[in-house]
Amino acid sequence: MHDEYELEVVKMKQDLSSEQMLSVIFEYTAKIANERILDNVLILMANMGREMVVADRCSVWLIDERTEELFTTVAHGVKEIRIPLNSGLVGMSISSGEAIFIDDAYTNVPYRDVLLSGAIAVDKRTGYHTKALMVVPFRNNEGRIIGAYQAINKLTEAEVFSNKDLEYLKLAASYSGKSIESVMLQQEIEETQKEIIFTMGEIGESRSKETGNHVKRVAEYSYILALGMGISQEDAEKLKLASPMHDIGKVAIPDAVLKKPGKLTDEEYDVMKTHTTIGYNLLKNSRRELLKIAAVVASQHHEKWNGRGYPNGLKGEEIHVYGRITAIADVFDALGSERVYKKAWELDRILNLFKEERGQHFDPKVVDAFFEQLPAILKIRDAYQDAIPEASA
Known part of the structure; x- marks a missing residue:
């Protein structure tokens, strides 16, 4: 026996x-x-x-x-x-x-x-x-x-x-x-938690059309913008460490939607938008400060200053400053990065869009900080360039 x-x-x-x-x-x-x-x-x-x-x-x-x-x-x-x-x-x-x-x-x-x-x-x-x-x-x-x-x-x-x-x-x-x-x-054990947060952020991006360097750039842009807005170095560092998790909810989006090369239908776009609430729900119950910040960023980085964003239609300062900062960092990197499904926008075109969207999509103060910090932001972009992807046969 x-x-x-x-x-x-x-x-x-x-x-x-x-x-x-x-x-x-x-x-x-x-x-x-x-x-x-x-x-x-x-x-x-x-x-x-x-x-x-x-x-x-x-x-x-x-x-x-x-x-x-x-x-x-x-x-x-x-x-x-x-x-x-x-x-x-x-x-x-x-x-x-x-x-x-x-x-x-x-x-x-x-x-x-x-x-x-x-x-x-x-x-x-x-x-x-x-x-x-x-x-x-x-x-x-x-x-x-x-x-x-x-x-x-x-x-x-x-x-x-x-x-x-x-x-x-x-x-x-x-x-x-x-x-x-x-x-x-x-x-x-904060250092290890930071490593896990960044690694998990890369996992979220690897399922979509982005690259690991996307989360690095967004993290660095967010840090520079936070300092430019007068946020303390300690809090700016927290945002830098949490921001790689902004798209973590994409791990639960079906491949048919996440990796679709063409324009999404209205129904598919509604599915894609759920990555914000999925990310929030994954992170919200943690007692650790960095993961709490990451939950806010995941939930609010697609909200708009004019209240027309998602998932909750927050307006103005109802949006946490971390969400407002990550929003512009994420959009700047997405528009300026070349992918197999699109060409990168020229810098002037992006800057013109930010001027137009000041007070609409983006917090005016964050836009102003962006232009003040543009040389440092461009330096980060050059330091973490992506390899140009090959088009599929």
């Missing part, structure tokens, strides 16, 4: 969509950010990793420098485990600083000896069957390796982890190392 380690018969699952991935990340990072008990953080970390890569089990291993051991208080299906510092796949990964990626533990040649004395030996005792494995080391804020993630058995029909899974686990590992140290030392 098998004990608590016995593998249950599990129905095959599907890889997460971009929207589901975002929901998982936002849910767990919000919980982790407010947790100060190490064991609880490790549980959240393991659960986050398992959901992100659709694994059966996920372990978060830490180095105990005092005893020169590796230990995990959270390994799905098992209790605390302690092993010598350099033993097993986890020890090898931590020692080398490199990820380990195995499709089938029973046929793998390079790590056969380690597997025979580790995972396969445990399988014989427990009745579990280990197939696919990933191990990814993580580092603290100083770049020193302090532990590793280990994911076991992919629960999709493929039954093996993909390179994308490896990247997702690396993202989780990057957050984990810094967060665990933060909990242990009672330090903030």
